[in-house]
Amino acid sequence: MAKNDVKVLGAWPSPYVMRPRIALNIKSVNYEFLEEKFDSKSELLLQSNPVHKKVPVLIHDDKPICESMIIVEYIDEVWTSGPSILPSDPYDRAIHRFWAAYVDEKWFAAMKGLRSAQGEERKAFLDRVIEGLALLEEAFGKCSKGKAFFGGDRIGLLDIAFGSFLAWLKVTEKVNGVKLLDEAKTPGLVKWAERFCADAAVKSVMPETEKLLEFSKFLAAKMKGAPPPKN
Amino acid sequence: MAKNDVKVLGAWPSPYVMRPRIALNIKSVNYEFLEEKFDSKSELLLQSNPVHKKVPVLIHDDKPICESMIIVEYIDEVWTSGPSILPSDPYDRAIHRFWAAYVDEKWFAAMKGLRSAQGEERKAFLDRVIEGLALLEEAFGKCSKGKAFFGGDRIGLLDIAFGSFLAWLKVTEKVNGVKLLDEAKTPGLVKWAERFCADAAVKSVMPETEKLLEFSKFLAAKMKGAPPPKN
Numbered sequence: 001m002a003k004n005d006v007k008v009l010g011a012w013p014s015p016y017v018m019r020p021r022i023a024l025n026i027k028s029v030n031y032e033f034l035e036e037k038f039d040s041k042s043e044l045l046l047q048s049n050p051v052h053k054k055v056p057v058l059i060h061d062d063k064p065i066c067e068s069m070i071i072v073e074y075i076d077e078v079w080t081s082g083p084s085i086l087p088s089d090p091y092d093r094a095i096h097r098f099w100a101a102y103v104d105e106k107w108f109a110a111m112k113g114l115r116s117a118q119g120e121e122r123k124a125f126l127d128r129v130i131e132g133l134a135l136l137e138e139a140f141g142k143c144s145k146g147k148a149f150f151g152g153d154r155i156g157l158l159d160i161a162f163g164s165f166l167a168w169l170k171v172t173e174k175v176n177g178v179k180l181l182d183e184a185k186t187p188g189l190v191k192w193a194e195r196f197c198a199d200a201a202v203k204s205v206m207p208e209t210e211k212l213l214e215f216s217k218f219l220a221a222k223m224k225g226a227p228p229p230k231n
Numbered sequence: 232m233a234k235n236d237v238k239v240l241g242a243w244p245s246p247y248v249m250r251p252r253i254a255l256n257i258k259s260v261n262y263e264f265l266e267e268k269f270d271s272k273s274e275l276l277l278q279s280n281p282v283h284k285k286v287p288v289l290i291h292d293d294k295p296i297c298e299s300m301i302i303v304e305y306i307d308e309v310w311t312s313g314p315s316i317l318p319s320d321p322y323d324r325a326i327h328r329f330w331a332a333y334v335d336e337k338w339f340a341a342m343k344g345l346r347s348a349q350g351e352e353r354k355a356f357l358d359r360v361i362e363g364l365a366l367l368e369e370a371f372g373k374c375s376k377g378k379a380f381f382g383g384d385r386i387g388l389l390d391i392a393f394g395s396f397l398a399w400l401k402v403t404e405k406v407n408g409v410k411l412l413d414e415a416k417t418p419g420l421v422k423w424a425e426r427f428c429a430d431a432a433v434k435s436v437m438p439e440t441e442k443l444l445e446f447s448k449f450l451a452a453k454m455k456g457a458p459p460p461k462n
Contacts, residue, residue, distance in 0.1 A: 060322075063322055067328070070328045070332070073324075073325070074321050077321035090309050091296070093304075093305070094301050094304070098301055102282060135282065
C-alpha cells in the first residue's frame with residue numbers, strides 16, 4: 001500500500017467538496033479526484049461513508065474521513081510541513097470554528113432556503129442572508145486584522161468554509177437579481193472574495209459561475225419533478 | 232484582570248452546558264457557574280453570544296467562546312497540562328469529531344423530534360433513535376478497543392458529546408415507555424453509560440433523571456401554551 005495515497009470522492013458543483021481540495025492544494029498534496037455521478041452513488045462512496053452516503057470523502061491510505069470541515073482539520077493535522085490552515089492561538093481557532101459553523105448552519109441554510117421559497121418567506125430568507133453577510137463583514141475585520149484573509153496573510157479555516165460558497169453566492173445573485181456582496185455594505189468581503197478566488201489553491205477548483213448557473217437550473221427543474229436534461 | 236478567570240454561562244437541564252463543565256472538571260480547572268434563567272436572558276449572555284444568544288458560553292479572562300463542542304476543543308487546547316480530551320492521532324480525532332457531529336445533527340435531532348410527534352411520524356423518529364444507538368454501539372466497539380470509554384482509558388471528546396445526552400435519554404425512555412439502551416442490543420453502551428455517569432468529572436453535573444423529567448413536563452406544557460408552574 002502506497003504511503004500518502006490520497007483520493008477525494010466528490011462532485012464539481014458541491015461547495016463542501018471544494019474544501020478538502022483547497023486544503024490539499026494549500027499543503028501541496030497530490031490527490032486523485034473521483035467524480036461521483038449526480039444521479040447515483042458509487043460503491044466506493046457507499047462503503048466509505050455508510051452513515052451519510054455523501055461527498056466529500058477523503059480516502060487517505062485506504063482510510064475514509066467524512067464531513068468537509070472535519071476533513072480540512074485532518075489535512076491540517078496530518079500534513080504539518082505545509083502552511084497551517086488553523087490559527088495557532090486557541091482563541092483564534094475557536095473564533096474560526098465558530099464562524100465556520102455559523103456559515104454552514106445559519107447563513108448557507110438561509111441561502112439554500114431562497115431556492116424554493118416565495119413571497120414573505122423568500123423575503124425572510126433574503127434578509128437573513130444579508131444580515132449574515134453584515135456579521136461576516138464584521139468578523140472579517142476582526143479576524144483579518146487588516147490583512148488579506150480571515151486567516152491573516154494566507155487562507156485559513158474560515159476562508160475555506162465561507163469561500164467555498166462564493167460561486168453559489170454569485171449564482172444566487174443572478175437567479176434572484178440582487179447584489180449581495182456589495183462595495184457599500186461589505187467592502188472588506190468584496191475585496192476578500194476577489195483575492196480568495198484568485199488564489200492558486202482555489203482557482204482550479206472554483207466552479208465557473210455560468211456553468212454552476214446552468215447546473216442550478218437543472219437542480220431547480222429536478223426539484224419540481226421535471227426530467228433531467230439528456231447530457 | 233485575573234489570569235484563568237473562568238466562567239460558564241449555562242442552565243442545569245441543558246446537555247450542551249454539561250460539555251464544557253465536564254471538560255473543565257477533567258482538566259481540574261475551577262470555574263464559576265452562572266445559571267441563566269429559563270424565561271429570560273442575562274445581559275452578559277446577550278453580550279457574550281450576540282449571534283446565537285444561547286448557552287453555553289465559556290468566558291475565559293473576559294473572552295467569550297461559544298458553541299459547546301468548540302468550547303470543549305478550546306479547553307483541551309488551553310489547559311494542556313491536564314489529561315487530553317481529544318485523541319492524539321489525527322485519524323482518531325477525525326472519527327471522534329465525526330460521531331460527535333452525528334450525535335448532535337442526526338441522533339439527538341431525532342430524539343428531540345419524538346417530543347411532539349404523533350403516530351407514523353413518532354414511529355419514524357423512534358426508529359431513527361434506535362438505529363442511531365446501533366451505529367453508536369458499533370462505533371463504541373471500534374473507538375474504545377475494549378477499553379472503558381470511546382476515548383480509551385479515560386473520557387474523551389466523543390464520550391462528552393454523547394454522554395451529555397444520557398439524562399435526556401433516560402427521560403425519553405420514561406416518557407415514551409420504551410427501553411432504548413438495552414443489554415441485548417447495546418451491551419457495550421449500557422456498561423459505558425454506567426461508567427460515564429459514575430465518573431468524578433461527570434457525577435456532579437449530570438442532572439437527576441426525576442428532576443429532569445419534571446422539567447421536561449414543564450417544557451412540554453409550555454410548548455402547548457400552558458402557563459409555567461409557579462416555582
